[in-house]
Amino acid sequence: MKIKQQKPKGLWKKRMFIFLIIVLALGIMGVSYWNFSPYPKAFLIKKAFEGGMFEPSNNYRNALKETIRVKDINYNSKFPDGTLDLVYPKNHKETTPVIFWVHGGGFVGGDKSDITGYAVELASRGYIVVNINYALAPKSTYPTPVLQLGEAYEYIKENLNKYDLKLDRVYFAGDSAGAQISSQFVNIQTSAEYAKLTKIDSIVDPTTIKGVLLFCGPYSMSELAKIESTKEIQEFMRTAGWAYLGEKNWEGLNETKIASVLDHVTKNYPPTFITDGNTASFENQGKALVSALQREGVLVDSLFFDKNVFGELGHEFQFKMNTSAGQDTFNEVLGFLSKTK
Incomplete structure (x- = not known):
């Protein structure tokens, strides 16, 4: 036993x-x-961005009643996640200006659904919003989202009658990583030299681009991880750069320098609206882009907030439409759109 x-x-x-x-x-x-590998941290970043930041204004219910949404349209991308939503004002015309919006999420997360609320607010004020999804890093790396923005544009261009719109007055917009993607895409359309540098063909008639809307974006990619925040968030940004650019030591890559639109803008860049929060975001890069564009003689409207006056405003603050800063920013956006369309 x-x-x-x-x-x-x-x-x-x-x-x-x-x-x-x-x-x-x-x-x-x-x-x-x-x-x-960037995958573990990229997964955590993606989880952190789930659900978005949008908080509706008091007018949101009315805005919903004044808009029409068409969801999950396949724009025939060669890459994953190639879908878009269209948000129309109910009284839209064929000549209603069109805004192409690219969502944020550190290149590794986020979704077009995060932008739906803001798109509805814009559409209720007389704009059609093309709200696109794109393939996320690290499974898909730079410059895939830039190419997909072009694919989305070409799809809409090929289906103007189907979706009852025109592309003779267009805007390109983005928040966070989406601001970097949109800003780079527009520079490709307006600078033949830059298009050659990126090896991406321009596809948009630059005379039809009436403006650019940029919220809380990084415009110097080599400075991505130098965000004014905690060491943990800086480390996450290093991971985002690694995931998007495909190399652990990505700061010195030629692709990183090329993607830093701050260093490549020209006098042909369209009128631009730029804003950012004053805490844990890319405010310094936003201000630097304002200066770079103004040196080239580009019309720029910008909105930044003194922390001593307005308190702390974080990354993607503009989506909090129930705050005075969110409302002030939205009104500035509407003013910019009105004078440039």
């Missing part, structure tokens, strides 16, 4: 030893994977 009792005990010890070895091995592998 003792022998029979001892064998299970010995087997239990052996199994526990094997289990501990496996746990230790998995732990080592996990640390290695964390350090040698």
Whole structure:
């Protein structure tokens, strides 16, 4: 009987030893994977962006009544996640201006649904919003989203009658990572030299681009991880750069320099609206882009908030439409659109 009792005990010890070895091995592998792949941290960033930041204004119910939404249109992308939504004002005409919007999410997260509320607010004021999804990093890397914005534009252009609109007055907009994507896309359309540098063909008649709307974006990609925030968020931004540009040491890549639209804008860049929060965002890069565009003689409307006066306004503050800063920004956007359309 003792022998029979001892064998299970010995087997239990052996199994526990094997289990501990496996746990230790998995732990080592996990640390290695964390350090040698952007996927684990990119997954956490993606989770952090889920649900978006939009908080409706008091007028949102009326805005919903004044708009029509067509969801999940396949724009025939060569890449994953190639769908878009259209948000119309109910009284739209064929000549209603069109805004192409690219969502944010650190290049690794976010979704067009995060923009729906803001798109509804804009549409209720007389604009058609083309709200696009695109393939996320690290599965898809730079310049995939830039190419997909072009695909979405070409799809709409090929289906003008189907969707009852024209593209003779267009805007390109984006928030956070989407602001970088849109700003770079527009520079390709308006600078032949830059298009050649990126090796991406221009497809939009630049005379039809009436303006650009940029919210809380990074415009110097090599400075992406130098966001004024905690070390943890800076580390997440390093991961976002790694995921999007495909190399762990991405700061010095030629692609990183090319994607830094701040260093490549020209006098042909369209009129631009730029804003950002004053806490844990890219305010300095936004201000630098304002200066770069103004040096080229480009019309720029900008809105930044003194922390001593307005308090702390975080990344994507503009989507909080139930705040005075959110409302002030929306009104400035409407003013910019009105004078440029």
